[in-house]
Amino acid sequence: MMKTWQKRNRGEAIRSWIGWMIFIIALSAAWAPIARETQWEFLPTAPREGIDLLSRMFPPKWSIFPTLLKPLMDTIHIATLGTGLAVVLAFPLCWLAAGNTTPHKSLRYLALFIIASSRSISSFIWAFVFVMIVGPGMLAGILAIAVRSVGFMAKLSYEAIEEIAPEPVEALEAMGASRAQVRAFSILPQVVPAMLGICVFRWDINVRESAVIGYVGGGGLGLLLNSAINALYWREACLILLLVFALVLISEAVSAKLRARIAEW
Amino acid sequence: MATRTWQRPSKGWWDRPAGRWAIGITIVVYLVIALQAIDINFARIARGWARLFEVGVGTQTEVVGQKIGEILRGLGESLAMAVIATPLGILLAIPIGFGAAHNVSTKWVYYICRSITVLSRGFHEIVIAILLVKMVGFGPLAGVLTLAIATVGFYGKLFAEAIEESDGSVREAVQASGAGWLQQMVFGIIPQVKPRMIGLGLYRLDINVRESTVIGVVGAGGIGATLETTFDRYEYVASAVILALIIGLVFALEAGAGWIRRRYL
Amino acid sequence: MPILKITGLEKKYATGDLALRGVDLSIDAGEIVAIIGPSGAGKSSLIRCVNRLVEPTAGSIEIDGIDVVSLSGSQLREQRSRIGMIFQSFALVDRLSVMENVLCGALSRTGFWASWFRKFAEGDVDRALTLLEKVGLSDHVNKRADALSGGQRQRVGIARALLQKPLLLLADEPTASLDPKTSKEVMTILRELVTEEGLTTIVNLHDVPLAKACATRIVGLSAGKVVFDGPPSELTEAVWETIYGEPEMAG
Numbered sequence: 001m002m003k004t005w006q007k008r009n010r011g012e013a014i015r016s017w018i019g020w021m022i023f024i025i026a027l028s029a030a031w032a033p034i035a036r037e038t039q040w041e042f043l044p045t046a047p048r049e050g051i052d053l054l055s056r057m058f059p060p061k062w063s064i065f066p067t068l069l070k071p072l073m074d075t076i077h078i079a080t081l082g083t084g085l086a087v088v089l090a091f092p093l094c095w096l097a098a099g100n101t102t103p104h105k106s107l108r109y110l111a112l113f114i115i116a117s118s119r120s121i122s123s124f125i126w127a128f129v130f131v132m133i134v135g136p137g138m139l140a141g142i143l144a145i146a147v148r149s150v151g152f153m154a155k156l157s158y159e160a161i162e163e164i165a166p167e168p169v170e171a172l173e174a175m176g177a178s179r180a181q182v183r184a185f186s187i188l189p190q191v192v193p194a195m196l197g198i199c200v201f202r203w204d205i206n207v208r209e210s211a212v213i214g215y216v217g218g219g220g221l222g223l224l225l226n227s228a229i230n231a232l233y234w235r236e237a238c239l240i241l242l243l244v245f246a247l248v249l250i251s252e253a254v255s256a257k258l259r260a261r262i263a264e265w
Numbered sequence: 266m267a268t269r270t271w272q273r274p275s276k277g278w279w280d281r282p283a284g285r286w287a288i289g290i291t292i293v294v295y296l297v298i299a300l301q302a303i304d305i306n307f308a309r310i311a312r313g314w315a316r317l318f319e320v321g322v323g324t325q326t327e328v329v330g331q332k333i334g335e336i337l338r339g340l341g342e343s344l345a346m347a348v349i350a351t352p353l354g355i356l357l358a359i360p361i362g363f364g365a366a367h368n369v370s371t372k373w374v375y376y377i378c379r380s381i382t383v384l385s386r387g388f389h390e391i392v393i394a395i396l397l398v399k400m401v402g403f404g405p406l407a408g409v410l411t412l413a414i415a416t417v418g419f420y421g422k423l424f425a426e427a428i429e430e431s432d433g434s435v436r437e438a439v440q441a442s443g444a445g446w447l448q449q450m451v452f453g454i455i456p457q458v459k460p461r462m463i464g465l466g467l468y469r470l471d472i473n474v475r476e477s478t479v480i481g482v483v484g485a486g487g488i489g490a491t492l493e494t495t496f497d498r499y500e501y502v503a504s505a506v507i508l509a510l511i512i513g514l515v516f517a518l519e520a521g522a523g524w525i526r527r528r529y530l
Numbered sequence: 531m532p533i534l535k536i537t538g539l540e541k542k543y544a545t546g547d548l549a550l551r552g553v554d555l556s557i558d559a560g561e562i563v564a565i566i567g568p569s570g571a572g573k574s575s576l577i578r579c580v581n582r583l584v585e586p587t588a589g590s591i592e593i594d595g596i597d598v599v600s601l602s603g604s605q606l607r608e609q610r611s612r613i614g615m616i617f618q619s620f621a622l623v624d625r626l627s628v629m630e631n632v633l634c635g636a637l638s639r640t641g642f643w644a645s646w647f648r649k650f651a652e653g654d655v656d657r658a659l660t661l662l663e664k665v666g667l668s669d670h671v672n673k674r675a676d677a678l679s680g681g682q683r684q685r686v687g688i689a690r691a692l693l694q695k696p697l698l699l700l701a702d703e704p705t706a707s708l709d710p711k712t713s714k715e716v717m718t719i720l721r722e723l724v725t726e727e728g729l730t731t732i733v734n735l736h737d738v739p740l741a742k743a744c745a746t747r748i749v750g751l752s753a754g755k756v757v758f759d760g761p762p763s764e765l766t767e768a769v770w771e772t773i774y775g776e777p778e779m780a781g
């Protein structure tokens with residue numbers, strides 16, 4: 001009999017087939033409400049609208065550039081202060097959340113819940129919460145950025161803590177070092193580069209977010225973007241967008257450089 | 266012989282006393298400058314707190330009862346947008362990812378594809394959503410397109426990096442057997458990066474679900490608009506219900522993603 | 531009075547593996563005991579029960595008259611500070627310097643903030659430098675631990691353990707990650723130092739000739755039981771077979 005070759009055995013083939021079926025069913029289920037809610041009559045005019053929008057945006061209104069410098073600085077402040085506040089909150093949290101350093105299981109679950117909740121809600125929604133409580137402005141933006149970043153940083157940090165080499169920890173425990181000393185001498189040195197990298201990475205993301213968080217009341221450039229668009233000053237909006245774009249590119253380049261330095265340190 | 270002493274040698278300028286002082290002073294000066302920019306309005310904060318307790322809990326829960334249908338519909342629409350946009354974005358991102366990986370691309374294609382990913386990542390979802398709503402009108406279609414465009418930049422960049430990190434010798438072996446470029450990709454590259462592709466896809470789905478709850482603020486469908494209204498009217502119980510539902514949705518999604526990772530990776 | 535007295539020691543892991551089935555062992559001060567036996571005989575479990583890195587299931591362990599099994603919290607920490615340990619994987623903190631790794635041996639008698647600011651007692655610093663000299667690492671004091679070779683790293687491990695000024699030294703396969711030549715060098719240094727200090731030492735070794743050369747007493751462990759206990763000279767071919775279940779390889 002001729003031997004045949006098949007890529008998958010029968011079980012794998014069935015599993016893969018079921019996977020694709022679930023995928024297709026999910027897609028069609030998801031498409032139905034979107035198709036229903038969409039005003040399709042606008043779709044054919046979209047290219048024309050796009051070109052029209054671009055023509056109204058260019059050339060950007062360079063004359064307002066000086067008035068953008070203060071909001072630009074505010075944006076950087078929001079990102080930096082938000083990141084800083086998040087570091088202060090996330091540092092203790094990650095030690096509670098890591099399975100190998102938590103003082104108690106119940107504290108670990110509490111920490112994990114805080115982390116997951118913080119991460120599930122985007123900065124913009126957190127901004128709504130803080131605009132409601134402290135009013136619109138930079139403070140709401142900073143708090144929103146901080147609260148969103150806590151979960152992100154604590155999650156990546158506690159994962160780094162859980163991934164450390166266990167032998168040095170065991171060695172220090174075996175020679176009678178105190179709990180705090182074991183953490184300071186065998187765990188912390190192993191995770192410091194990762195934690196620094198996480199801070200820089202999140203700062204970079206936060207610059208991106210704080211550039212537009214003003215759109216929902218968080219201060220910075222986004223505030224101006226909102227008023228420019230509401231007033232249909234598209235040439236001003238264009239300049240703000242270009243500035244945001246440049247800011248994002250620069251912060252990303254700075255962050256990549258710093259993280260490369262930290263990684264080889 | 267006198268007892269010898271030892272001091273930990275400094276690891277760099279930042280590790281010497283002068284360097285530490287310089288860093289400390291810089292941080293303090295920065296904090297003073299940045300905190301001055303914030304301009305905290307204590308009267309507004311007090312008013313915000315007071316208003317939180319003004320609306321009776323009875324009225325609050327009534328609001329939830331009235332809005333629950335709208336809330337669930339909005340949440341479903343958010344999820345649907347993410348479910349459609351993620352595969353759509355990945356589909357577009359895969360060719361761009363190949364183009365943006367310098368080891369399998371040509372110079373010009375590389376620059377074009379890189380520019381596309383940079384352009385896409387340079388603008389926050391909310392900005393993309395604003396422009397798309399202008400083009401295709403209010404509704405979830407703008408949201409789907411927004412998330413898909415954001416996915417292209419994110420996935421394209423990380424997919425390109427995965428290709429660049431893959432083992433070149435495998436591709437060379439395939440090449441040596443006389444395979445064309447497409448065959449080299451399918452047999453020499455994709456098998457290596459497939460787990461990363463699935464992992465990144467799940468990660469992006471997670472991000473898209475979170476973002477899909479926000480972009481409704483600018484009219485791009487989903488729960489965002491409803492959520493914003495509850496905050497504006499201090500219907501905080503309704504807001505809390507929505508936030509809890511979002512957290513629950515992201516939790517469920519993460520559990521599902523974990524299941525897929527264990528089963529298929 | 532023996533410095534270490536083990537009676538009826540049993541260890542059953544959560545997986546159901548019975549690693550130790552009633553070990554009795556009594557070790558006097560100044561002895562260098564090599565524990566040999568095939569993989570899975572329970573060598574590592576035995577040594578790790580002594581400083582409670584592994585919790586014994588039954589039996590008693592007395593060190594200098596103190597029952598180790600019942601200790602907990604700060605008492606256990608104090609007891610552990612009197613037991614030095616050398617690990618197969620060296621267990622150094624890679625990102626700390628050689629000197630900082632050695633000074634870890636003095637952590638138990640140094641307060642947290644003093645250790646954080648690297649203000650160790652003068653005597654400890656001096657002794658650490660002396661020990662580094664003795665293990666031949668004077669030129670590497672401020673190098674990062676991950677910049678050293680395997681043999682050098684294990685010598686840091688030895689210096690660290692000796693800085694504790696322990697009553698008892700445990701070494702768990704100290705040469706298993708090293709090549710034969712380096713193994714011999716490391717064991718020679720270890721034996722010289724413990725002899726010089728008159729330190730009671732228990733060392734797990736899978737290399738029997740090396741064990742015979744270094745130890746004053748050999749304990750053969752097989753399937754969680756002591757099957758041989760005597761001086762190296764009594765380790766005959768027949769004894770070898772009872773430990774390893776097969777004759778000694780020629781050459």
